[in-house]
Amino acid sequence: MRFESPATSKEAVALLASEKGHAYILAGGTDLLVRMKMDLIEPDLIVDIKGIPAMQSINASSTGSRIGAAVSGAELGEHNKLKKLWPGVVEATNLIGSDQIQGRCTMVGNLCNASPAADAVPALIAAGAKAVIVGKNKRRTVAVEKIITGPGQTSLARDEVIEAITLPKRAPRSGDAYLRFIPRTEMDIAVVSAGINLTISRGIVTSARVALGAVAATPLLVPGAARAIIGTKLDDGALDKLAAACSRACKPIDDKRGTIEYRTRVAGVLARRAAKIAYQRAGGA
Amino acid sequence: MAHDYSYTKQKFKVIGTRPERPDGIDKVTGRAKYGADATAPGQLVGLILRSPHAHAIIKKIDTSKAEKLPGVKAVLTCADLPDLTGGNRDLQNILENCMARGRALYDGHAVAAVAAVDAQTAKKALKLIKVQYKALPHVTDVDEAILPGAPIIHDWVFTRGIDPAPTEPSNISQRTQFGHGDVEAGFAKADVIIEKTWKTEQTHQGYIEPHACLASVGPDGSGELWVTTQGHFTFRNVCSSLLGMDVAKLKVTASEIGGGFGGKTHVWMEPVALALSRKANRPVKVVMSREEVFRASGPTSSTSVDVKIGAKKNGVITAASAELRYQGGAFPGIWAMLGAMTSFACYDLKNVKTVGYDILCNRPKVTAYRAPSAPMAAFGVESTMDMLAAEIGMNPLEFRLKNAAKQGTRASYGPVYGPIGIKPTLNAVKNHPHMRARLGKNQGRGMACGFWFNFGGQTCVDLNVGIDGTVSLTVGTIDVGGSRAAISLIAAEELGIPYEQVKTNVADTASLGYNDMTEGSRGTFSTGMATIFAARNAIEVLRERAAKMWDIPVDAVVWENGEARATGKKHGNLPRLTIKQIAAKAGNTGGPIAGHNEVVADNAGVSFASHICDVEVDPETGATRVIRYTVVQDAGKAIHPDYVEGQFQGGAAQGIGWALNEEYIYGDDGRLQNPGFLDYRIPVCSDLPFIDTEILEIPNPNHPYGVRGVGETSIVPPLAAIGNAISNAVGVRMDHVPMSPPRILKALDDATSS
């Protein structure tokens, strides 16, 4: 196995493109090294992207934000400006693992690991985040919900690297929130999760995005759930409709972490709770 | 020399204080050496190939490619471990568990092993071993394993304890029965009877340190083993039997142990490491991965238990019975028997009957886990007790007090009790402020009782007085939780010297006589007892030496406060001789000063605990949080109260994990789906509240200081205490452990819809 730490995204892409064997990108390593330890993968090449300046910074502004792919969860959590603009996105990423994991893990790594239960992803989808992708010949920008195509699978080509995540312009009176259910208080993978981002005007929800995690093969954007609360003051009736729409959208499986029945039911519970938090953050009563 | 075991009420000077442990600095600086921390010149890395099948015939193992890989020094299969057990079935089972013999019996069963110059090479070699399996039907559920047509695990297992003896092999390895009186007549007299089936899933001890050892065997048949174990003398005896080595030629050194809780009472890969070393003629280190620990060491049983209890309206139990089915993994065990013995031990019952069925499955061989088998039986019994109390309209605490066992009660497992502590723990619970604390919305309180036997066993101790009067104590029981501190305290107390003047060391098997394992809550109890007698032995010598120094008769010398004092009119004015002064002259008064004792420290004194637990349940998600927890337990005498509290708290925390989230999850393919700490969910720091403790000290009449075992009982009550608290919080009775969020939410749904 070869270990390389390129200084630019282009170099990283070139390394990936020229590798004949199995190549993997290392950012925080909190998934990659686990898969190596469990003998699930045998890399021939590991490309460490932490030395690439374009991937190391955070720019946060109400006109748009950019988070480098190698930024750790801990660094994200320490960025007050970003936290203020996108509390749900930051909290979601900070929920991944322990303080130790936060010291290394990245939002983009969480995305590219492509788990249906990835904590950062529903919050990013709800936020309308985009991934900036660098390829051999071109750069492209893609909505986060288009990245994961199935458990462990992404739409990235083998010689493509996500350089950063961008978050859109933040309208005034907006708020986001992310909640997940785990059996313990820490250290678990989400059994089911919900991310919500909304904007209000005079107490009425004017726009919203709702995303769910761990209820299907990929994290889901649920437009029907958003429609259930747009135009409402998030009263109980609207919340009931939100919960019902979320539960309807679920296509979960039974596995060691939860049942179909449980996930379907609790998706609605979490969406309802997350919507209330987002609404409050947007300045709603 | 005969010793007096009996308790004498004495005033202690240092017993009951809380000094710092002697191994503390090593453990906070990273210096302490655990199982994986030793190295030897030229050591190889050993790895084990494990079956991916729950049950399969091993048709062929081709090791030729692995053997040819440069850097590989030995490849091992069962052919390298011939059966030298002389037909001893128990040893044969251990041998077969260490390395499959023609058949893989569970997912993770060892099939082959390699030793190579480094981990990378060893890993590569494992992949070059080709094993041809023929998969067989498997069974992993305790109730399914005894259905007609279930795959038979061993054709040589015929159910024992059935008359007439069966002629067909069975997955029930034995039937055991305990009790007295006439339960049918008793139930006929009951006003109310509750009968219910309870299930618990399989849990693991979950020690943080994986099994690890460093083995070295030379061509002369001599060997050394450095290993993390609860009993290095037992490991020595078992390994030498399996490998055909002389016991005296295998020196086993116990490393510091990173937790055991019963799981390190048994050999797993240690005989394989020794055999690899013998074949390669190099030291071999084998360290299990966490995944291997879960798949291939010994968890505790999953169970299915029917409990029936009947009572009069006035709260007197008229009869109680239980049928207990315990899954023991791929080899026969006695786990249901222990469940059958302990289930009703807390109560004074005229008519009681328990029947245990030990059942084989395609799962790893079950081994002891803290108060083995008692928590599952207590879950069923203590939950049923609460249901029955509710049915007759009695406070569950009063109901338990009314039926609690006392001195003179015939225990459900047979004998008549001496002085015991169940009632005092219940009374302490009754008077505890926790019982009167206010509860909020969706909160509930539960309590439950627990019992464990405790035992002593073979123990020996050397006590040597150094030239400066300090004392070196050599013991043979592994220190799993601070026992060196407790044992140093005992030596200091008996000799009348400060704690700081005693250093307790755990000896290797070549340096001290045989000691049983640290299990059954025996460490401080039995080694403490041997230490008292060894110290008394040394005091005799010290008196003799003082007498020689003074040139007076030994009868005129008494030992007081760590000094020799001459008595009587003739000698009374002599200045006292300190241990230091006597030690300094030892060379001229007869040589080294030492005390020794070997003892069979029977009679560790049975132990009882009562726990109180408050939970809060989220009715929308089924999530349960323990918000307050109190342990009340009889310790006999708490030698070092910090570490007694630590045992209470640790046991309770393990019980809480078991109650709420921990479980082995098997797929339809018979493979373990959660062999890691991510999905085998032991409690994390933020899951738990502070765990309050109340130590009761009801002296054990058969220990000079009144000590009882304390380590195990505290894991027994939590399952039921939490189940009872959940029932009080949200009105559903959970009959399946772990009481995980999906199970609770389903129970809530079922309750609403019915």
Place this chain on the structure above:
Amino acid sequence: MSAVLVSTTVNGDTVEFACPQDETLLDALRNRVGLTGVKEGCGTGDCGACSITLNGRLVCSCLVLGVEASGNSIETVEGMADGNKLHPLQEKFIEHAALQCGICTPGFLVAAKALLERKPNPTVEEIRYALAGNLCRCTGYDKIVRAVQAAAKEMRKKK
């Protein structure tokens, strides 16, 4: 597979070791640098026994490659005491009987130190969540949390 030479700083000392490129920092620290105070409980980031700080950031050394240490600075439990003077956390862990078997202790100490450097006066809840990545199976965490509280108090006094 070719090993590479890694030059790094461990507990203030410059350290060099040759390391296969797929070897974890945990294995490199234990087997090549000889710092066996760094423990492996799981190898998958779930137990925290291998906790170290990497450039001041708390991480699991089992989830870092040895080669990644190049040019960086590492602190382990072996570097906590100042000569023969124990760190207040080390003192309080012994004083409060916050360890039984002791295998998780190095990880807890490193994690607790990282917490107290960031947050000198944490609440019980903050301590519990900050230490949630460190598993202890012996103590039920009770005495560990108390020891961290006591050490925090001691350290605040000294400041």
Place this chain on the structure above:
Amino acid sequence: MHHVRLSGQLRSAADNLEVIDVTADTIRELLFNIAERYPQLDAHIEAGIAVSIDGEIYRDNWNTKIPPDSEVFLLPRIPGG
């Protein structure tokens, strides 16, 4: 003379008796005498047995004296964790 009670599975090795009368001063004598009378019990004794004397359980020390009129109960030997 002691009335020695047997736990469940030991009874089948002793003609299904719940109580057997044995004269013995020590555990060793007791086990020797009952094994002589009920040879099937020998296997149980070999496999490990515990003797409760007035509620106190002895697993190992066969020199233990059995006081007159004491309550004697034979149990299987048990492991711990």
